[in-house]
Amino acid sequence: MNLIIDQGNTAVKVALFKAQKQVFFNTYTAENFQQQLMKEVNLTEIQQAIIASVVAEAETRFSFLKKYLPHVIFASSTMPLPFVNKYATPQTLGVDRLALIAGAIQLFPNRNILVISAGTCITFDVVTQKNEYLGGAIAPGIAMRLKAMHQFTSKLPLLEQQDFDNEQFIGNTTESCMLSGVYNNVVREIEGVIVQYEEKFANLAVILTGGNQKYLQERIKKPIFANSFVLLEGLNNILEYQKQTQHSINGQLKQYDE
Numbered sequence: 001m002n003l004i005i006d007q008g009n010t011a012v013k014v015a016l017f018k019a020q021k022q023v024f025f026n027t028y029t030a031e032n033f034q035q036q037l038m039k040e041v042n043l044t045e046i047q048q049a050i051i052a053s054v055v056a057e058a059e060t061r062f063s064f065l066k067k068y069l070p071h072v073i074f075a076s077s078t079m080p081l082p083f084v085n086k087y088a089t090p091q092t093l094g095v096d097r098l099a100l101i102a103g104a105i106q107l108f109p110n111r112n113i114l115v116i117s118a119g120t121c122i123t124f125d126v127v128t129q130k131n132e133y134l135g136g137a138i139a140p141g142i143a144m145r146l147k148a149m150h151q152f153t154s155k156l157p158l159l160e161q162q163d164f165d166n167e168q169f170i171g172n173t174t175e176s177c178m179l180s181g182v183y184n185n186v187v188r189e190i191e192g193v194i195v196q197y198e199e200k201f202a203n204l205a206v207i208l209t210g211g212n213q214k215y216l217q218e219r220i221k222k223p224i225f226a227n228s229f230v231l232l233e234g235l236n237n238i239l240e241y242q243k244q245t246q247h248s249i250n251g252q253l254k255q256y257d258e
Helices: 034-040 065-068 094-108 142-152 174-200 215-219 230-257
Strands: 003-005 009-020 021-029 050-055 072-074 112-118 121-127 131-138 204-209
Touching: 003 142, 009 230, 021 034, 021 094, 021 230, 034 050, 034 065, 034 121, 050 094, 050 112, 050 230, 094 121, 094 131, 094 204, 094 230, 131 142, 142 174, 174 204, 204 215, 204 230
Parallel strands: 003 050, 050 072, 112 204
Antiparallel strands: 003 009, 009 021, 112 121, 121 131
8 A cells, every 4th residue: 555645834635545546535734743644544554655745844754654664755856757757957846746747647648638736826737648748837826816916015905715706707896806806817817828738739638636626627617627636646656656667677687687
């Protein structure tokens, strides 16, 4: 069984996979993570783990896993990947984007795919039917845009993310005008970007994921496949790929020795 950990700034997402099938998922707080995890997960049943983290002290926080598991990987831009990475500066590429692509190619093998992850930032990443990751774009997300409006124009209030019907795009208060400007523009922006990629890549599959997925999937008027677990599935795919690669190398070495 594989243990998959995705640590953000405030929460830790954990999934268990048997081969490519997810059998467990939960979200934990960063505080007392070890105690919370060991209450619910029997580590003796785990063969290997992969950890993706945006937090600097990740290796220290998760070091306890090495006492229980024979194989623990901290995701990085230099790890072996189940696709060809054609990004010009791979050392600057976030592991979350790599994991999203690894998850996408498992969902839609041999397809041109656009992965849209809508969170703090909105990322657009494309992988071709030849299994080549090309890159994409990064744009500010909903919360970031609302915050920026207040920071750069002090008379505008600081608004939190909230459910907003972007069909009601004519605001009649300062707050509703701000919400309309941000939410309506994000939806139209994403739709426009999808059109750009559709014009360049035939038979394009579009995956939507991220924290704002549920809000956006109801409002984007383009065919999309919404999936909350693409990143976790991608990390598992990377882990499985590394296991298969290592087995292949070991087999070749054994054959050579004979």
